[in-house]
Amino acid sequence: MKGENIICFSKDWAEDPTSNHHVMRELAKGNRVLWLNSVATRTPKLSSGRDVGKIFRKLREFARGPKKVAEGLWVFTPLVLPLPHSRAARAINKPILQATIWALRKKLGMDRFQLWTFLPNVGEYVGELGESLVVYYCVDEWALFSYIDAAPTIAAEQELCERADVIFATSEALVERKRALNPQTFHAPHGVDHELFARALDDDTVVPAELARLPHPRLGFYGTIQDWIDYPLLEALASRHPEWSIVLIGSELVDVSALRRYPNVHFLGRKRHAELPAYCKGFDVALIPYTVGERTRYVNPIKLREYLSAGLPVVSTALPEVSRYAEHCRVAHDIDSFERHIVEVLAQETPDKRRARSQAMCDESWPQKVVRVSERVEETKRKRWRAA
Numbered sequence: 001m002k003g004e005n006i007i008c009f010s011k012d013w014a015e016d017p018t019s020n021h022h023v024m025r026e027l028a029k030g031n032r033v034l035w036l037n038s039v040a041t042r043t044p045k046l047s048s049g050r051d052v053g054k055i056f057r058k059l060r061e062f063a064r065g066p067k068k069v070a071e072g073l074w075v076f077t078p079l080v081l082p083l084p085h086s087r088a089a090r091a092i093n094k095p096i097l098q099a100t101i102w103a104l105r106k107k108l109g110m111d112r113f114q115l116w117t118f119l120p121n122v123g124e125y126v127g128e129l130g131e132s133l134v135v136y137y138c139v140d141e142w143a144l145f146s147y148i149d150a151a152p153t154i155a156a157e158q159e160l161c162e163r164a165d166v167i168f169a170t171s172e173a174l175v176e177r178k179r180a181l182n183p184q185t186f187h188a189p190h191g192v193d194h195e196l197f198a199r200a201l202d203d204d205t206v207v208p209a210e211l212a213r214l215p216h217p218r219l220g221f222y223g224t225i226q227d228w229i230d231y232p233l234l235e236a237l238a239s240r241h242p243e244w245s246i247v248l249i250g251s252e253l254v255d256v257s258a259l260r261r262y263p264n265v266h267f268l269g270r271k272r273h274a275e276l277p278a279y280c281k282g283f284d285v286a287l288i289p290y291t292v293g294e295r296t297r298y299v300n301p302i303k304l305r306e307y308l309s310a311g312l313p314v315v316s317t318a319l320p321e322v323s324r325y326a327e328h329c330r331v332a333h334d335i336d337s338f339e340r341h342i343v344e345v346l347a348q349e350t351p352d353k354r355r356a357r358s359q360a361m362c363d364e365s366w367p368q369k370v371v372r373v374s375e376r377v378e379e380t381k382r383k384r385w386r387a388a
Contacts, residue, residue, distance in 0.1 A: 215245055
């Protein structure tokens with residue numbers, strides 16, 4: 001897909017890179033992309049310093065105007081009321097977004113454009129912004145997040161699904177769920193920046209000092225430290241194996257005081273995406289310790305392919321999408337089997353196995369994934385023209 005204008009509702013650009021970032025960066029290589037920072041999926045809490053800080057940051061970003069972050073890619077924060085489930089707020093936001101997008105299109109030279117969204121709650125704006133095509137890229141079952149209001153989110157996403165021209169979903173379970181609302185729903189599994197994470201195998205990649213000082217074996221995890229992590233599992237591992245260094249990298253958004261009681265559990269904070277391969281090089285085993293339940297049934301963790309591209313042996317709880325990669329990683333169904341898998345891979349690991357895992361991910365790169373998505377969008381566009 002080349003020469004298109006794309007306006008995209010997405011998460012905030014400044015947050016940790018996810019599929020949103022990777023897909024739009026790839027599309028921007030041959031198209032012009034305007035990324036709109038989140039129009040809110042939940043109502044902010046004024047008692048939360050993090051939420052208040054986010055409000056002021058968004059005001060500053062709005063005043064700054066569109067920012068060019070890469071060739072063909074601009075980021076802008078629209079000024080809207082962050083009340084996603086208020087009918088009155090949505091009525092106010094609609095003309096604001098219409099005027100904002102019209103002005104940005106004029107400024108950036110975007111005429112005919114496609115509207116893409118990674119957010120579930122913008123269905124009401126579809127058909128009101130002048131778009132020629134609507135793409136919903138579904139990365140989660142949003143209504144199952146503990147901090148999001150389920151009922152209004154379900155209703156908003158249903159409206160979006162019914163209005164979208166094509167839907168991409170990142171797990172088979174999501175495809176099944178969304179296809180019931182729109183038959184033009186297709187599987188778009190995550191990719192990986194293989195070149196970046198394969199640097200963990202390079203001799204000249206240096207393990208960061210804060211990790212290098214910890215004793216082996218090192219069991220590593222990176223990602224948002226949220227309520228979907230199985231903390232009793234990590235506590236059991238820390239208690240049973242005080243000789244293991246359990247390393248957690250990422251922003252802490254829940255209470256982790258129970259884990260902090262263990263001297264062999266280490267929280268290293270959030271790191272830049274580009275730094276992660278160096279940390280991977282210092283891990284002996286990579287962990288995906290997510291709880292198994294209704295929400296995680298829909299999860300397709302990007303970190304799985306990143307860990308494997310770095311050559312790491314991976315031990316995960318029994319997430320359906322991870323189980324599809326069972327030939328490359330270990331899948332555990334309880335605490336005892338999780339522990340046993342770690343013991344086994346520590347005893348059996350070799351440099352050749354690391355190289356083989358990384359090589360197996362070469363065909364999983366983001367450029368290859370986005371080409372397939374683009375082809376489906378082009379096909380959808382041709383069908384619309386023929387039907388017109």
